[in-house]
Amino acid sequence: MYEYFPGNYVWNLGVVATLNSGGTIDEVDRACRPLRELAAQGSDVGTREFMAAWRAVADQLEEQAVEAEKAGHRRTAGQKYFRASVYVSQAERMQSAKDPSRNAEYQRSVDLLVKSFEFIDPASSKVAVPYTENGVETSLPAYFHNASTDGTPAPVMIVWNGLDSTKEMMLGSDIHHELAARGISTLMVDCGGAGEALRLQGLTARIDTEAWAAACIDWLEAREDVRADRIGLVGWSLGGYYAPRAAAFEKRLALCVAWGANHNWGAVQKRRLDREGENPVPHYWDHVLWVWGQPDVDTFIDFAEDIHLDGVVEKITVPFLIAHGENDRQIPLEYAHRSYDQAVNSPKRQLRVFTPEEGATEHIGLDHFPHVVGYISDWVSDTFAELDAGTLSAGGVA
Helix, strand or coil: CCCCCCCCHHHHHHHHHHHCCCCCHHHHHHHHHHHHHHHCCCCCCCHHHHHHHHHHHHHHHHHHHHHHHHCCCHHHHHHHHHHHHHHHHHHHCCCCCCCCCHHHHHHHHHHHHHHHHHHHCCCEEEEEEEEEECCEEEEEEEEEECCCCCCCCEEEEEEECCCCCCHHHHHHCCHHHHHHHCCCEEEEECCCCCHHHHHCCCCCCCCCCHHHHHHHHHHHHCCCCEEEEEEEEEEECCHHHHHHHHHHHCCCCCEEEEECCCCEHHHHHHHHHCCCCCCCCCCHHHHHHHHHCCCCHHHHHHHHCCCECCCCHHHCCCCEEEEEECCCCCCCCHHHHHHHHHCCCCCCEEEEEECCCCCCCCHHHHHHHHHHHHHHHHHHHHHHHHHHHCCCCCEEEC
């Protein structure tokens, strides 16, 4: 993995994620260059300065986008609005859960991204998926990218993120365009504990993620441009727990992808207490408690014992892909093998391990997003085709 800040895994992860999500190396360098000494002091120190430096680059880009828009240069304007959103989004991700300014920064990232749709991505739109939790009617914020150009029903993939990512970052991975090139629509969702659902609506994460899946599928089934029998689900990072859990119990799903295995996330938290493995964000435990709505670490650790897939993946009865990096420093590779070994009732189970020699070997392939995105998109497309033809392959380990 490219390491701009030697020894600071968390900040390096943000840099690499940005460069693989539409950021340019010059703009990222201009944001990061003043931060090198701060980065040497650890991941928690200097996150506000990180936000300010990246915001400055985003400010410049937004000003340039406005001028391009006035001049009628719509594509240039859209590209600059998009990159500005990427920088604000990635810098906001680094802030403390207790920082009162982060929600305003997050809202700006959303506004910039939606503005870019108008100019460079008209097939994408911001939507709200109706959702009820504890008897209260609310919604799951999402982006829908429509691959149906003439209204003909198309297959669709639901995409969920993880502990610290957002639907804006999912869109930045470009998976929606890759799937659309294969005739597949995409619904990118902030479920409880993530992105807009957490920041602006106060929805926290839950163990029984099939409730989120049911809401997403209900919304998709009501659309005339969606094939109700070809709705799949992919989740990255902590979504590698969320998605398989949902597929085990929500039987309307046609296939499932764990983009980074997370077979026993509760056990991973105990390892992190013992300083084993890398954290994904600064101010880690504050972030975890915020996501899950838990009052303190001890209470959370007890609660997290139920966040695992033992006895769950056996209930998956649809094609199931597990994509994991050999050099994932957050989630051990052993969990990918455990999910594969236990998914005995999937008619097509596939484990794909990405090696250092080829790239995409770090957590969820952040070091080489295009490689892992392409592989997942091909697998999904091939598997939908096999389901249509009734010729599912057996899968295996690769």
